[in-house]
Amino acid sequence: MQTSSPSNSNDERFMKRALDLAIKAMGRTSPNPLVGCVIAKDDQIVGEGYHLKAGTPHAEVHALADAGELARDATAYVTLEPCSHFGRTPPCAEALIRAGVKRVVVAMSDPNPLVSGRGIARLREIGIQVDVGLMCQEASLINEVFIKAITTGLPFVVYKTAMTLDGKIATETGDSRWVSSEGSRQYVHQLRDRYDVILAGSETVLIDNPALTCRLPSGRDPIRLIVDGKLRIPENAQVLSSSALSPCVIATTQAASREKLGRLNLLSGVEVWQYDTPRHVPLEKLLCDLVRRGWTSVLLEGGGGLAGTLIKEQCVDKVEFFIAPKLVGGNGPSPLSGLHIQHMSDALELHDLLFDMNSGDLHVTGYTSRSEIKGQMPEVSKRN
Ligand SMILES: Nc1nc(O)c(N)c(N[C@@H]2O[C@H](COP(=O)(O)O)[C@@H](O)[C@H]2O)n1
Ligand SMILES: [Zn+2]
Secondary structure, three states: OOOOOOOOOOHHHHHHHHHHHHHHHOOOOOOOOOOEEEEEEOOEEEEEEEOOOOOOOOHHHHHHHHHHHHHOOOEEEEOOOOOOOOOOOOOHHHHHHHHOOOEEEEOOOOOOOOOOOHHHHHHHHOOOEEEEOOOHHHHHHHOHHHHHHHHHOOOEEEEEEEEEOOOOOOOOOOOOOOOOOHHHHHHHHHHHHHOOEEEEEHHHHHHHOOOOOOOOOOOOOOEEEEEOOOOOOOOOOHHHOOOOOOOEEEEEOOOOOHHHHHHHHHOOOEEEEEOOOOOOOOHHHHHHHHHHOOOOEEEEOOOHHHHHHHHHOOOOOEEEEEEEOOOOOOOOOOOOOOOOOOOHHHOOOOEEEEEEOOOOOEEEEEEOOOOOOOOOOOOOOOOO
């Protein structure tokens, strides 16, 4: 792919605006990417838009409609390569051509194999100047979920947990209310609003009985996914309550009792996915099935056994740990009890670490593998 550097001094300003537009839809576009578009002419923005939801028009279409006739001979700034294929919507490259734009600045090429360079090639073929790579790192970062899912068929998985400074997620009597500060717990609701699925093990449901809903005023409830190989969670568990606006999926195995499975399937908003394994849910297969359903991001909220296994199976991409300035000692549970590394030289090393203390807890964010695209995820200040 030919990459070129734009020279216009306003390019960065307009691309920054396109990125700001894109993230307004954070948590709303899955399995599609976050994309923003700005149309500028004579150093003025004449149209702008962003992708709101999968199956609806792409960012470029909104921006072109906003610009109307002013799009002719203008420059389009798009955070992702314009698409060239007929998906649920027609190709944006053709819409840009019809509108008569004379230059397109693209932050990054589309990792979707159906597009991947073809949108850029199509625009260049018609004689439109295309500059690629401006703010590519920022554009990649806002689409870390899309990039992972479209290139691997697996969702982007984030493990979020709260622990004391001595590494306990509860006291030895099982008390975990509350480990982290009010501010950290508020932030968790922002995460729940952003990710498609919240994942927890049956142990967490049996011990804490959480609802796993999003309690932000304009938030939306994620899909609740419980890994429960033996179908042990009680029928009156809060996650099964139909008051949440999204389904609760229970992943189980052949060890589940047929009667209980039948009863749970009758509950409104509850789906039971039974795998053909004797006791343990095949986790990678489960994750693939999520992407097949169009759910591309997972917030793993515990417990330590499930989290440890997922890390061991290299299914976790990122961690968000809240470390409270508290000490409880004893034999309380650990956030990664399912991970048993024997030698320090084999320890999993995190990359691209960020530290923040604004909530009163030490909030550590890190990635389980090294990559070029990491950085600070932008805050979504307001929607629309
Ligand atoms: N450039 C661009 N702008 C948008 O606003 C987009 N949503 C995309 N998405 C790309 O097109 C695929 C989805 O196509 P349909 O929505 O099904 O028509 C998606 O996988 C991206 O490759 N691109
Ligand atoms: Zn498109």
